[in-house]
Amino acid sequence: MKDLLFAGALAALLTVAGLSSPALAGSGDVVVAGAWARASIGVKRPGAAYMTIRNTGEEPVTLTGLATPLAMMPEIHESRTDAQGISSMTPAGRITIAPGDSVALEPGGLHAMLMGLQAPMTEGETFPLTLLFEDGGQTIVEVPILGIAARGPGD
Amino acid sequence: MRRRAFLGYGAAGLGALSLTLAVGWWRVDGPGAPDAAGLRPMALSAMDFRLTDHEGNSVGPKSLIGRPTMVFFGFTYCPDVCPTTLSDISGWLDELGPDGDEWNVVLITVDPARDTVRAMADYLGYFHPAIRGWTGPEPQIARAAAGFRATYERVPTENGDYTMNHTSGVFLFDAEGLFVTMIDYHEPREFAIPKIRRAMKKEAKAAS
Numbered sequence: 405m406k407d408l409l410f411a412g413a414l415a416a417l418l419t420v421a422g423l424s425s426p427a428l429a430g431s432g433d434v435v436v437a438g439a440w441a442r443a444s445i446g447v448k449r450p451g452a453a454y455m456t457i458r459n460t461g462e463e464p465v466t467l468t469g470l471a472t473p474l475a476m477m478p479e480i481h482e483s484r485t486d487a488q489g490i491s492s493m494t495p496a497g498r499i500t501i502a503p504g505d506s507v508a509l510e511p512g513g514l515h516a517m518l519m520g521l522q523a524p525m526t527e528g529e530t531f532p533l534t535l536l537f538e539d540g541g542q543t544i545v546e547v548p549i550l551g552i553a554a555r556g557p558g559d
Numbered sequence: 560m561r562r563r564a565f566l567g568y569g570a571a572g573l574g575a576l577s578l579t580l581a582v583g584w585w586r587v588d589g590p591g592a593p594d595a596a597g598l599r600p601m602a603l604s605a606m607d608f609r610l611t612d613h614e615g616n617s618v619g620p621k622s623l624i625g626r627p628t629m630v631f632f633g634f635t636y637c638p639d640v641c642p643t644t645l646s647d648i649s650g651w652l653d654e655l656g657p658d659g660d661e662w663n664v665v666l667i668t669v670d671p672a673r674d675t676v677r678a679m680a681d682y683l684g685y686f687h688p689a690i691r692g693w694t695g696p697e698p699q700i701a702r703a704a705a706g707f708r709a710t711y712e713r714v715p716t717e718n719g720d721y722t723m724n725h726t727s728g729v730f731l732f733d734a735e736g737l738f739v740t741m742i743d744y745h746e747p748r749e750f751a752i753p754k755i756r757r758a759m760k761k762e763a764k765a766a767s
Contacts, residue, residue: 442642445681452638477718483639485744490710491640491727495717511643512745518638519718552685555646 431541433461434501438557439533439547441518444525451475451518451525453533453547454557458506466538467499467507474531476520483512493517498538511555525549598708603628603736606706610667610695613679618693620706624736627758628663631729632709634670635682640727641666643745648729649687651751658759659689667703668694669711669725731758 439455451474459465470478482496496514501507509515516533518525525531527549535543550557606620623630629648633641645666652659666683668674671694674682679692694700704711709726716722727744731754739758742751 442638443685445685449636450638452642481639485640485727488710489726489728489741489743490724491744492714492724493639493722511639515639519716519720552642553646553649553687555643555650 430461430463430465430539431535431537431543433459433463434465434535434537434541434543435460436535436543436545439545440554440557441516441525441531441547441549442554443527443549443552444521445552446524447521449521451521452511453516453518454509454511455516455545455547456506456508457501457535459501459503462503464503465501465541467501467535468538469536470516471534471536472518472531474522474525474533475518476522478516478518478533480509480514481517482514485512527551600707600730600738602738603732606703608695608699608702608706610693610699610703611676613676613683613692613694615676618691620703620736623663623665623732625734626661626663627734628665628732628736629729629755630665630667630707630732631727632667632669632704632707632711632725633727634668634723634725635674635678636670637723640744644727644729645686645690647745647748647751648690650748651755652687652689654748654752655755658756661759662689662755664690666690666692667700668692669700669704669723670713671695671697671700731755733758 435458437456437458439453441451441453444451457467467480470480472478480496480499481493483491483493485491499507499514507514530546530548533545533547535545537543548557603620603623609617609619612618631644631648633644635641648664652662652664655662664687666679668679674692674694676694679694683690683692693703703709704726707726707730709730711723711725714722714724729742729751731739731742733739740754742754
């Protein structure tokens with residue numbers, strides 16, 4: 405069962421990789437794995453999505469923005485917790501990924517913040533999230549929506 | 560009439576002054592004095608605030624005494640940190656099994672404008688059923704935060720909305736309402752669970 409799930413995840417991953425524009429040298433070498441999001445209650449609260457973005461190429465790539473039909477204003481944000489234990493959240497701006505490196509969007513750190521939801525995020529469904537790169541390349545990720553209390557892609 | 564009102568204000572002023580002095584003593588020299596690690600949360604018995612839980616019951620710090628307690632501050636419009644803390648806590652409670660049933664678990668909102676009793680109930684329905692949500696008038700939230708030495712701040716976002724910066728750790732109290740320790744935001748479970756068990760042991764010792 406686990407293997408089957410893994411095979412499914414791998415197939416999904418390969419599909420995603422296939423969707424990215426292979427003609428571009430920079431962002432064409434971006435591979436996304438382990439994408440997931442939490443379900444929302446209605447549309448008033450912002451949503452969050454997580455994934456690992458790997459640059460398998462030989463040149464740096466810069467993630468400049470996001471697009472999705474699900475949200476009016478999707479943006480990469482970063483949560484930080486300071487020495488006094490106070491958590492805050494700010495837009496992360498552009499993110500450059502060195503060759504061979506990856507950037508993790510994970511709870512408590514970087515995340516795709518989905519503001520202005522156009523529809524509720526329902527557990528069991530997926531939505532497309534487009535990563536926009538500086539070189540004009542795009543990678544479309546189909547993000548599975550897990551439960552509200554999900555902790556990671558395996559939940 | 561005027562004079563009576565004046566005297567009344569005078570008495571109220573004197574009352575407020577002595578309260579301020581008493582609170583000042585409590586914080587500087589009394590049991591609320593800061594320890595080496597900074598300001599220590601007050602004992603639950605020394606806190607004073609009144610809120611409403613997500614089922615509409617009137618609650619306060621003294622409602623928590625008698626069982627060990629976890630309290631954390633957050634808000635339901637928080638997309639990342641708060642659901643993560645709630646999931647972490649749900650995971651701890653599952654791992655503690657029957658011991659988990661001994662605990663009071665409370666989320667106090669720092670965003671009462673949006674987190675009405677109804678909003679809290681809708682939200683908490685998706686997490687562990689032991690987790691209670693407390694909300695109420697902002698001044699009462701401020702008093703609660705002051706007792707826990709927690710802070711929060713409203714921060715506007717570029718889309719005209721706002722988010723809240725806030726203390727994100729989980730406060731642990733023993734059954735007598737004395738502060739034991741904190742679990743920092745996203746602290747690994749292998750550290751969190753022993754801290755929780757320690758707070759329960761204190762309870763057992765107090766009971767014997």
